[in-house]
Amino acid sequence: MQAIDDYINSVRFLPAAPRVVPELMKLLNQTDVDSSKVVKLVSFDPALTANVLRICNSAYFGAATPTSDLQEAVTRLGFQQVYQLVAAATGARMLGAAQPGYGFDQGELWKHSVAVAVTAQLMAKKLGDDENLVFTAALLHDIGKIILSQALQSVYPKLVKETEINQQSLLESEKKILGVQHAEVGARLLERWKFPPSIVSAVWFHHTPKGAGKHQRLAAYVYMADMIAHFMGHGYGHMAFALRGRSDALTILGITSESIPQFLMESFDQINTVEALFTLAA
Amino acid sequence: MVGMADLMVSQNQSMILCTFPLGSCLGIAIYDPVARLGGVLHSMLPDSSIDPQRAAARPGMFLDTGLALLLEHAGNLKSKKENLLIYVAGGSEIMDETACFNIGKRNYEVLTGLLAKQGLKIHAADVGGLTNRTMQLNLGTGEVRLKFSGQAKMKMLCKP
Numbered sequence: 236m237q238a239i240d241d242y243i244n245s246v247r248f249l250p251a252a253p254r255v256v257p258e259l260m261k262l263l264n265q266t267d268v269d270s271s272k273v274v275k276l277v278s279f280d281p282a283l284t285a286n287v288l289r290i291c292n293s294a295y296f297g298a299a300t301p302t303s304d305l306q307e308a309v310t311r312l313g314f315q316q317v318y319q320l321v322a323a324a325t326g327a328r329m330l331g332a333a334q335p336g337y338g339f340d341q342g343e344l345w346k347h348s349v350a351v352a353v354t355a356q357l358m359a360k361k362l363g364d365d366e367n368l369v370f371t372a373a374l375l376h377d378i379g380k381i382i383l384s385q386a387l388q389s390v391y392p393k394l395v396k397e398t399e400i401n402q403q404s405l406l407e408s409e410k411k412i413l414g415v416q417h418a419e420v421g422a423r424l425l426e427r428w429k430f431p432p433s434i435v436s437a438v439w440f441h442h443t444p445k446g447a448g449k450h451q452r453l454a455a456y457v458y459m460a461d462m463i464a465h466f467m468g469h470g471y472g473h474m475a476f477a478l479r480g481r482s483d484a485l486t487i488l489g490i491t492s493e494s495i496p497q498f499l500m501e502s503f504d505q506i507n508t509v510e511a512l513f514t515l516a517a
Numbered sequence: 518m519v520g521m522a523d524l525m526v527s528q529n530q531s532m533i534l535c536t537f538p539l540g541s542c543l544g545i546a547i548y549d550p551v552a553r554l555g556g557v558l559h560s561m562l563p564d565s566s567i568d569p570q571r572a573a574a575r576p577g578m579f580l581d582t583g584l585a586l587l588l589e590h591a592g593n594l595k596s597k598k599e600n601l602l603i604y605v606a607g608g609s610e611i612m613d614e615t616a617c618f619n620i621g622k623r624n625y626e627v628l629t630g631l632l633a634k635q636g637l638k639i640h641a642a643d644v645g646g647l648t649n650r651t652m653q654l655n656l657g658t659g660e661v662r663l664k665f666s667g668q669a670k671m672k673m674l675c676k677p
Binding site for chain 2 (some may be wrong): 260264337338339343397398399402404462465466467468469470471472473474475476478479480482485492495496497499500506
């Protein structure tokens with residue numbers, strides 16, 4: 236843990252802590268959410284509010300008359316939907332930029348994150364788990380990459396070569412070259428930002444879901460949705476497919492590999508939602 | 518752009534048909550230098566029998582129905598099968614010893630079977646591996662190029 240903290244402390248650029256999302260998450264489990272509380276929390280961040288309203292009014296989510304009022308947006312779309320838009324707008328801010336350390340062009344890490352989030356959510360809906368929790372963990376699963384990308388930029392050719400020659404996963408190459416890997420760094424960052432332990436654990440173990448202990452189901456959703464997003468073409472950077480197959484993710488979720496094509500098709504059906512969320516980082 | 522789970526055939530010489538990043542999907546480009554036409558298909562899954570309803574609405578999603586329609590469109594524009602050049606890209610694979618996640622490999626196996634049944638051969642292919650790609654077919658020249666994710670330089674798959 237100390238090595239991870241030391242690493243995080245040593246980087247030049249750390250994104251500002253997303254304060255609103257962890258606070259909103261505390262309200263998610265309440266049956267009767269006071270919408271003025273939601274509005275007050277989100278309004279703390281005017282840029283975030285503007286972005287949420289912009290997407291509320293977009294062709295995809297929009298109603299006949301656009302709204303410039305967050306309270307109205309919450310009334311119209313409901314807290315759950317607004318929560319997801321706030322999480323997405325927050326994610327877009329952090330994940331939208333190019334990450335040369337991984338060979339990601341502008342917007343590519345964001346596209347990947349959105350595809351994983353929407354796919355994980357549809358799986359959770361189908362299998363009867365908490366959609367918002369799954370959506371959030373999936374959306375932020377690669378947050379550690381924005382930290383490691385800074386160091387990897389100068390050694391990117393080495394990362395690619397190590398991965399290719401040793402036939403190891405990108406995660407294993409990161410650990411070898413930097414001493415830390417993106418899943419643990421991302422998880423620790425989310426922990427510092429006061430995200431709930433379930434999210435922290437799911438992000439930490441999103442390449443090895445079994446390791447997440449009591450949160451392994453959440454981690455397995457992120458793992459599976461990550462695979463499916465890759466299969467659908469939303470895996471960017473060189474050697475994007477240098478990922479290990481973990482069949483225990485299927486066992487944890489109580490599904491078989493036969494369900495993968497079904498989830499692929501359903502993920503394709505969500506393409507409009509995915510594209511609407513892409514625009515958040517535009 | 519040819520969408521995911523979609524296909525296009527055209528005689529417009531000024532067009533470049535381009536897929537989205539393919540992942541484990543397959544991009545299939547056909548080019549007929551005699552009839553001067555070409556087409557591109559972006560299929561996600563091997564076999565339409567898992568969801569015939571979906572296949573009816575979106576034949577390009579599956580290799581069997583997508584390939585049949587691609588060849589039908591080319592045939593309607595007076596292309597002869599024996600003149601067709603066929604190119605394939607995509608089908609990326611993760612590192613998976615358990616073979617639970619081998620969609621890319623399955624796609625390519627099924628495609629080669631479907632082509633053999635039609636008496637067609639693949640002219641050039643770049644499939645499998647750990648990298649995501651997009652495919653472009655230039656209808657003016659018949660050139661097929663690949664763009665690999667995370668790499669600036671494009672690869673020429675064929676130059677007729």
